[in-house]
Amino acid sequence: MTTAQELVRAQCARFAALDPQLPDDYPVPRGEPLVARTPGGDVVAGIVTRTSNPPGTAQSLWQAACVFELFPLLGEHPREGMAALLAAWRDWLRDQRVPERDSACSVVWPSRDVQAARALLDGGLTPLSCLAVRPPTPPDRFTELRGTVTVRRAGPADLDAVVELALLELRYAALVGSSTYRPDAPRLKRAAAQVRLHSSDPVWLAERGGVPVAVAECGWVDADRPSAGHRLRPGTWAYVNCVSVREQDRGSGVGQRLMTAAHEEFVRAGVVGSFLHYNPPNPLSSVFWPRQGYRPLWTTWEVRPATALR
Ligand SMILES: CC(C)(COP(=O)(O)OP(=O)(O)OC[C@H]1O[C@@H](n2cnc3c(N)ncnc32)[C@H](O)[C@@H]1OP(=O)(O)O)[C@@H](O)C(=O)NCCC(=O)NCCS
Known part of the structure; x- marks a missing residue:
């Protein structure tokens, strides 16, 4: 009999061979257990969680209102195991009250696991987002920009400019990914920017002739304590939360600067x-x-609405 611990151990060994940047462990949250068998008779398992992101929450800007997330435990069977588990998940979802609108099924999986990618694509999921990492090496030499673009750290007095640029990014991202421009986006983005600008998180503004044209909102993340959905190797990481360049200034080197x-x-x-x-x-x-x-480490695969999983 295969135990969950054996599946986790085999899975982590596979992950380590696939990508040295993945963390050593794969903690799973509490949730609904699923078990399935591959056509060859091998057992695989998974945990499903259900999260709701009601109006007024920051998460509602980048996730569906109701998200079912699967944490697969596939051992050494990434392709057949993922396919079998997705089929079991689809059957399980039939007995749940799944909203037809504003819902999603999602799986976050190592980007380099292309065997699993095949099964995820066949299940109707799309690679909507990537967590990408960069080593702490100095940036390449920068060609100075023509004109009067300057970069400085932003402070609380720059709130309006930071929010305006963050909303531009959200509008763009909502066309090409999992984000949604909700009616309360201006209020939510303002609240988040206010907190960030009053914290030690670094935020930079680029200005052309004194007018803000771009923002980079960043922060620090301590990845020392493994938790469910834990994606990074231990240590302190810099997090690039939002980079946005005004439309008329894109492609002229401002983002690079x-x-x-x-x-x-x-x-x-x-x-x-x-x-x-x-x-x-x-x-x-x-x-x-x-x-x-930057290069992909984890890919978030999604299908919306959740009832479209196949
Ligand atoms: C993605 C985004 C932040 C990139 O910023 P950007 O200012 O457009 O990017 P840059 O102009 O610095 O770089 C784009 C290209 O222009 C080139 N470039 C043009 N003129 C340049 C100049 N004078 N000096 C240096 N580079 C120049 C850059 O070299 C780069 O080309 P390369 O990748 O071949 O080197 C910006 O386009 C944007 O805000 N997009 C919409 C929102 C978005 O997608 N945000 C990111 C969410 S994750």
Whole structure:
């Protein structure tokens, strides 16, 4: 009889062979257990959680209102195991009250596990978001920008400019990923920016002739305590939360200039690396971030509504 611990152990050994940047462990949350068998008779398992993101919560801006998340335990059977588990999940969902609108099924899985990717695609899930990482190396030499673009740290007095630029990013992201521009987005973004600008989190503004044209909102994350959904190796990480350049200033080197300032600071702070989330269908960020030294570690696969899982 295969136990859950055996599946976790085999899975973690596979992850380590696939990608040395993955954490050593795979903690799972409490939730609904699922068990399935591959066509060859091997047992796989998973835990399903249900999260609701009601109106007025920050999470409602980047997730559906009702999210079912599967934490697979596949041992050494990424493709057949994932396929069998998705089929069991679909059957389980039939007996649940699943909202037809604003709901999602999601699986966060190592980006390099292409065997599992095949089964996820066949299940109707799409790779909507990536957690990407960058080593703490100094940025490449930067070609000075023409004109009068300057970069400085933002403070509480810059709240209006930071919120305006963050909302531009959300509008763009809502076209190419899992984010949704909800009616209360301006209020939620303002509250989040206010907290950040009063904290030790670094935020940079780029200005052209004194007018704010871009923002990079960053922070620090301590990944020392493993918890469910834990995705990073231990240590202090820099987190790039939001980078947004005004539409008319994109493609002129402003984003690169901002990230040079950010990466220099990350190196000085001695972090183990920096990370961020981007949407693979975003035609700007999917090019920009790899050029900045980031590469996918975990991919969030989603299908909306949750009833569309197949
Ligand atoms: C993604 C985004 C932040 C990138 O910022 P950007 O200012 O447009 O990017 P840059 O202009 O610095 O870089 C884009 C290209 O222009 C080039 N470039 C053009 N003129 C340049 C100049 N004068 N100096 C240096 N680079 C220049 C850069 O080299 C880069 O090309 P490369 O990747 O081949 O090197 C920005 O496009 C944006 O805000 N997009 C919408 C919101 C979004 O997607 N945000 C990210 C969410 S994760």
